[in-house]
Amino acid sequence: MAKGVWFVAEQRDGALRKVSFECASTARKLADETGDEVCAVLLGSGVEGLAAELGKYGVDKVYLADAPVFAQYQTDSYANAVAKIVKEKAPAILLLSWSVLGKDLASRLVGKLATGMASDCVELRIDNGRLVAKRPMYAGKCFGEITFASDPQMAGLRPNVFPVAENVKAAAVEKFDAGVSDGDVKAKVVEVQKDTSGKVDLTEAEIIVSGGRGMKGPENYAILEELAAVLGATVGASRAAVDAGWRPQSDQVGQTGKVVSPNLYIACGISGAIQHLAGMSSSKYIVAVNKDPDAPIFQKADYGIVDDLFKVVPEVTKAAKSLLG
């Protein structure tokens, strides 16, 4: 009988990412229901010190493989190492974050472990001792509940959705020999080009200020950038704005772009095409600024202003600045 709620911790450059604490807290919650231990798998180079940090969020045990080959995430080294320890210890549940690298690893593991996984989940619960995962489908136009016929039952957690809760545990470290060497890495990361802008990725942003066709041109995004700077937000765009070449593809929110769940989504000059609404309607609060009172975006909005965005947005920036300093 498979036992234990496990997750793979995600670190970058020797620091744990927030999604790791989201996984840890969620694993703890599930394990308290099943009466299991929470174990983390941590891979990296010189990362042993991170184990205690995981303990703060309810981790009983950390399986650690610390070696230079794990300094940078690469599919083959990471997937081989995680698969080895998971096959040996046979946990009942294995969680990963549905970040860009998390989903690459998780999906390769599904192949190695010949099991089932629910991608991009927003809710997990235990029913009769088995995992039930709830997830958006069709970019959020509907939801599905996934059940599992094999172990480990795998789930990818959408970033920024699961709460982080402190719950201090021992986090005993058990080192394991992953048996992975440089020669096992078939797809090699040869260069990492860091984005020096410091911009938070849309999928992990707490606030997004997004502009659509109503922005009228790329130069006008300056007013959204100004508002974003005051709010600590990331700027996004609709497909219309990206297809017009006003904004880079990485800024696109929607069914063929990024699906986002920020605390606050401010849609400026976005009418609300269904493929766009699909990508952002799980935001906790939605604000729409549009001069067309019939724009479908207003049906999703918690707060709406029917007016010229070029008059409203700078005023919002001014008001927010005087409030937030």
Place this chain on the structure above:
Amino acid sequence: MNLIACVKQVPDTEAQIKVKADGSGIEEAGIKWVMNPYDEFGVEEALRLKEKAGGTVTVVSVGPARAMETIRTALAMGAEKGVHITDLDNADAFATASALAAAIKEIPFDIVFCGQRAIDDDSAQVGSILAELLGVPQVTIVTKLEVADNKIKAVKPIEGAQLLIEAAMPCVVTAQKGLNEPRYASLPGIMKAKKKPVDVKKAADYGISADFKAKLAKMMPPPSRPPGKIIQGDDPAVKAAELVKLLREEAKVI
């Protein structure tokens, strides 16, 4: 080069999705079916490589009878032949990838292209599972690809950085928007596509059973949002101030 493009037929992005009353699936009436947009980037990239280096593009799809239209679309864009695997409705990612792998193992290949995810189930698993089952490296969510000396160099954006990844062929690449601008099928292309060979197989021909590891137990509509508040008034500055106040005091999000 021997190139393979995996394609899936999905509802158009503009389609309204309605869940059946019993939660067993979606209402298919009135839906316009198209090739998964991310798969289009894969087909296009395969065609461009073939046009540069010579070779063959084979399209492989798992799907019901109607998915043949999507295979024909890829053939009309310029692919040479197709494999259509049927009888695997409601399959999980592992079963779908197993069927694709079984079909692809019968064809020599240098690169297999998949979309980075399908816009219906949004699972984003099949390309990586397929790579594992084929025993080859994967590079997922690729926005730029160069092929030289039996090797690929791919750009993969991650949160706050871009990775440059090298892998030897054969390999699996999953395509992200930005990789290229897919072509439309020409009229002569559409005519020619009708005569191109498509091998129709049942999942059972490859020994794939409908015994799925992950099951879609139930579907439901999205949670409804409470009706919103339209901030009234004539002065943009007053309305803006009211909005900021609400975000601070009521929503508590700033």
